[in-house]
Amino acid sequence: xxxxxxxxxxxxxxxxxxxxxxxxxxxxxxxxxxxxxxxxxxxxxxxxxxxxxxxxxxxxxxxxxxxxxxxxxxxxxxxxxxxxxxxxxxxxxxxxxxxxxxxxxxxxxxxxxxxxxxxxxxxxxxxxxxxxxxxxxxxxxxxxxxxxxxxxxxxxxxxxxxxxxxxxxxxxxxxxxxxxxxxxxxxxxxxxxxxxxxxxxxxxxxxxxxxxxxxxxxxxxxxxxxxxxxxxxxxxxxxxxxxxxxxxxxxxxxxxxxxxxxxxxxxxxxxxxxxxxxxxxxxxxxxxxxxx
Amino acid sequence: xxxxxxxxxxxxxxxxxxxxxxxxxxxxxxxxxxxxxxxxxxxxxxxxxxxxxxxxxxxxxxxxxxxxxxxxxxxxxxxxxxxxxxxxxxxxxxxxxxxxxxxxxxxxxxxxxxxxxxxxxxxxxxxxxxxxxxxxxxxxxxxxxxxxxxxxxxxxxxxxxxxxxxxxxxxxxxxxxxxxxxxxxxxxxxxxxxxxxxxxxxxxxxxxxxxxxxxxxxxxxxxxxxxxxxxxxxxxxxxxxxxxxxxxxxxxxxxxxxxxxxxxxxxxxxxxxxxxxxxxxxxxxxxx
Amino acid sequence: xxxxxxxxxxxxxxxxxxxxxxxxxxxxxxxxxxxxxxxxxxxxxxxxxxxxxxxxxxxxxxxxxxxxxxxxxxxxxxxxxxxxxxxxxxxxxxxxxxxxxxxxxxxxxxxxxxxxxxxxxxxxxxxxxxxxxxxxxxxxxxxxxxxxxxxxxxxxxxxxxxxxxxxxxxxxxxxxxxxxxxxxxxxxxxxxxxxxxxxxxxxxxxxxxxxxxxxxxxxxxxxxxxxxxxxxxxxxxxxxxxxxxxxxxxxxxxxxxxxxxxxxxxxxxxxxxxxxxxxxxxxxxxxxxx
Numbered sequence: 071x072x073x074x075x076x077x078x079x080x081x082x083x084x085x086x087x088x089x090x091x092x093x094x095x096x097x098x099x100x101x102x103x104x105x106x107x108x109x110x111x112x113x114x115x116x117x118x119x120x121x122x123x124x125x126x127x128x129x130x131x132x133x134x135x136x137x138x139x140x141x142x143x144x145x146x147x148x149x150x151x152x153x154x155x156x157x158x159x160x161x162x163x164x165x166x167x168x169x170x171x172x173x174x175x176x177x178x179x180x181x182x183x184x185x186x187x188x189x190x191x192x193x194x195x196x197x198x199x200x201x202x203x204x205x206x207x208x209x210x211x212x213x214x215x216x217x218x219x220x221x222x223x224x225x226x227x228x229x230x231x232x233x234x235x236x237x238x239x240x241x242x243x244x245x246x247x248x249x250x251x252x253x254x255x256x257x258x259x260x261x262x263x264x265x266x267x268x269x270x271x272x273x274x275x276x277x278x279x280x281x282x283x284x285x286x287x288x289x290x291x292x293x294x295x296x297x298x299x300x301x302x303x304x305x306x307x308x309x310x311x312x313x314x315x316x317x318x319x320x321x322x323x324x325x326x327x328x329x330x331x332x333x334x335x336x337x338x339x340x341x342x343x344x345x346x347x348x349x350x351x352x353x354x355x356x357x358x359x360x361x362x
Numbered sequence: 363x364x365x366x367x368x369x370x371x372x373x374x375x376x377x378x379x380x381x382x383x384x385x386x387x388x389x390x391x392x393x394x395x396x397x398x399x400x401x402x403x404x405x406x407x408x409x410x411x412x413x414x415x416x417x418x419x420x421x422x423x424x425x426x427x428x429x430x431x432x433x434x435x436x437x438x439x440x441x442x443x444x445x446x447x448x449x450x451x452x453x454x455x456x457x458x459x460x461x462x463x464x465x466x467x468x469x470x471x472x473x474x475x476x477x478x479x480x481x482x483x484x485x486x487x488x489x490x491x492x493x494x495x496x497x498x499x500x501x502x503x504x505x506x507x508x509x510x511x512x513x514x515x516x517x518x519x520x521x522x523x524x525x526x527x528x529x530x531x532x533x534x535x536x537x538x539x540x541x542x543x544x545x546x547x548x549x550x551x552x553x554x555x556x557x558x559x560x561x562x563x564x565x566x567x568x569x570x571x572x573x574x575x576x577x578x579x580x581x582x583x584x585x586x587x588x589x590x591x592x593x594x595x596x597x598x599x600x601x602x603x604x605x606x607x608x609x610x611x612x613x614x615x616x617x618x619x620x621x622x623x624x625x626x627x628x629x630x631x632x633x634x635x636x637x638x639x640x641x642x643x644x645x646x647x648x649x650x
Numbered sequence: 651x652x653x654x655x656x657x658x659x660x661x662x663x664x665x666x667x668x669x670x671x672x673x674x675x676x677x678x679x680x681x682x683x684x685x686x687x688x689x690x691x692x693x694x695x696x697x698x699x700x701x702x703x704x705x706x707x708x709x710x711x712x713x714x715x716x717x718x719x720x721x722x723x724x725x726x727x728x729x730x731x732x733x734x735x736x737x738x739x740x741x742x743x744x745x746x747x748x749x750x751x752x753x754x755x756x757x758x759x760x761x762x763x764x765x766x767x768x769x770x771x772x773x774x775x776x777x778x779x780x781x782x783x784x785x786x787x788x789x790x791x792x793x794x795x796x797x798x799x800x801x802x803x804x805x806x807x808x809x810x811x812x813x814x815x816x817x818x819x820x821x822x823x824x825x826x827x828x829x830x831x832x833x834x835x836x837x838x839x840x841x842x843x844x845x846x847x848x849x850x851x852x853x854x855x856x857x858x859x860x861x862x863x864x865x866x867x868x869x870x871x872x873x874x875x876x877x878x879x880x881x882x883x884x885x886x887x888x889x890x891x892x893x894x895x896x897x898x899x900x901x902x903x904x905x906x907x908x909x910x911x912x913x914x915x916x917x918x919x920x921x922x923x924x925x926x927x928x929x930x931x932x933x934x935x936x937x938x939x940x
Contacts, residue, residue, distance in 0.1 A: 093749070097760070105778075320773055341773075479831035556829075
């Protein structure tokens with residue numbers, strides 16, 4: 071009896087081939103990110119080489135036709151809009167998640183969670199459109215022209231709220247029941263349990279969710295483009311119209327060429343850098359897994 | 363009581379009064395054969411550099427039922443999985459030592475594991491039929507091993523289902539989902555699925571412990587009837603069961619944080635005249 | 651003792667009352683904003699929605715007429731994205747779950763790069779798509795270029811969801827298949843992929859939903875042309891781009907923008923609900939019966 075004869079035709083070899091094929095596919099999927107970075111570098115290289123990186127921060131203003139490439143006002147606008155949106159959406163999102171897990175009756179919680187999930191699926195262009203037709207005119211009655219950093223913040227906050235709420239909800243769900251039972255056995259009230267036990271236990275997940283939401287806010291284009299007014303200036307008040315880095319790309323790619331186009335790729339690189347920093351922070355916090 | 367072994371060693375064909383028929387013997391000795399089919403020499407096993415099993419040496423005899431007993435976590439299941447190289451699938455699992463099956467090195471790097479596993483079948487603690495129909499559960503592995511002939515497939519299907527006493531229960535619903543069967547039926551289906559591949563050795567990891575007492579008895583009867591035709595290695599926590607069905611028994615215990623084989627011998631000897639104090643304490647229920 | 655107990659009780663109940671109030675008002679605020687948005691789109695959109703709106707070509711820069719060619723372009727872009735992302739994504743997900751050892755550095759690298767890719771702003775993907783697909787590969791403003799750009803965007807979402815689905819398949823079946831001497835390929839085709847099918851479908855739906863909602867990545871890849879596309883190398887305007895164009899660049903385009911937004915939201919709600927339903931119900935049912 072000859073038992074285990076390995077042969078070229080045996081399934082083990084087919085498995086090895088399948089493994090290599092799949093690994094190649096995975097490598098290709100991973101290479102897309104590298105390709106994006108390389109291409110952004112390649113396209114922005116001419117202007118980076120001629121003008122240098124510093125002037126993108128140092129130049130007074132963005133006048134590409136006159137070779138003034140100051141991205142600083144738009145960078146500030148981007149940061150201000152994102153920061154404001156996170157400031158609003160963070161607490162609201164965590165409160166929404168707490169509402170679902172600990173306050174609402176079961177049926178209400180289910181309905182509410184479904185609503186938040188649907189809200190997460192609404193396209194940014196619809197948020198922007200609604201902001202433009204409803205929010206901007208409303209605000210213009212108090213403080214013309216209406217399209218401003220504030221409207222940008224409000225719309226962005228509404229947009230990233232589901233991200234915060236859903237990740238916080240998942241983090242709250244992951245808090246072991248034993249903690250809750252332990253807190254109840256000590257006679258802690260609901261508020262004290264949440265403040266003292268639940269939130270500290272879910273802190274990591276909540277913070278990484280907020281970081282994810284920040285990344286989304288930084289990278290969002292359409293919603294802010296449509297409601298924030300698009301004037302290149304460093305914001306000094308909430309009612310100033312502003313233009314973010316993303317909106318700038320969307321507005322000017324249509325006609326940009328030469329160094330101007332390359333400068334837009336530089337701003338793309340800058341956005342990419344911001345997002346990678348945030349992703350790295352969230353990655354560290356969540357212990358190696360971001361999405362899904 | 364000296365006749366116990368002989369009584370256990372009756373031919374697997376059984377009497378006509380038996381509820382289950384295994385049909386005529388096709389291969390193997392009519393009963394236990396003192397010739398070792400599997401030789402394990404100095405087998406050690408570790409998970410992520412934490413030893414789980416150390417220095418196990420034992421012979422498993424052709425056509426016999428060998429029971430492995432001992433408390434939980436003493437490496438019995440790890441030992442079983444190393445025989446069909448299922449340990450290959452566990453990340454961080456390192457095996458050392460020699461395993462010879464039918465005088466061939468089962469740990470050879472160039473060995474075709476799929477052929478090995480076809481020859482060394484395994485039944486798990488929790489019945490694990492695939493989420494397919496009853497028919498496809500049996501036919502799919504056969505097709506993958508190159509049995510494509512329709513009449514041969516039908517033939518084996520009926521034969522193995524009859525062997526495990528399931529044919530009459532399921533012959534009218536072969537195309538319904540296997541997961542709709544009861545736990546005992548599922549376990550018998552898994553046994554039939556393994557038998558259909560015509561293995562020489564069957565490894566069983568507590569095959570009855572997830573079943574209710576009635577189904578458990580049915581499966582135990584079935585294992586009895588495999589004697590002679592198959593070489594069976596069974597891990598069980600049920601000492602009475604081990605005593606009822608096994609020809610040989612091995613007793614595992616944890617020593618210095620790693621499982622090891624304390625004693626191995628004829629079933630009767632292990633249970634009635636254990637050579638080791640630990641064995642004596644365990645089989646009498648004083649420890650473990 | 652009793653005094654202390656009473657004292658602390660009043661404190662906690664004040665905190666409790668405040669928190670309950672704050673959380674209920676936050677939830678109501680969010681719900682109100684959501685209903686306002688949805689109600690507004692529904693109210694204004696439904697007024698202009700009709701069968702002919704869905705089938706006719708846009709006229710007068712979209713102020714009148716319908717969105718027929720735009721729906722066709724959208725579907726073609728999605729088809730390209732799905733055709734490119736699904737095979738690559740499925741292969742990667744299978745490799746990540748079934749073939750690598752946990753902790754393998756290549757696996758971690760792939761995972762990390764996918765996670766970062768998921769975070770790349772869509773306008774940056776649009777820049778990339780424009781430079782790579784349109785200019786470097788010479789595809790020009792085309793449905794093909796737009797679809798491939800979207801494929802890059804949905805790939806991480808698809809892979810991560812599919813991966814989670816495959817991981818949810820009980821290990822019993824993997825061990826059972828291995829113990830029967832089945833090859834990994836056979837186990838995948840006959841057992842693992844069918845068992846994970848609902849999750850894979852959910853992953854697909856999530857990917858489609860994300861792609862359909864996208865605007866920024868498409869403006870400079872698939873372009874603005876609102877005529878009926880005749881091939882994949884034609885430029886085609888996606889529904890989301892249409893809404894953007896009508897509201898920003900076309901005075902008096904709002905009524906049709908509302909109707910288009912209603913169509914887009916309805917499609918997305920259907921797609922995302924299907925994904926949710928697939929992920930929650932079917933997967934659970936299959937695995938519970940095991």
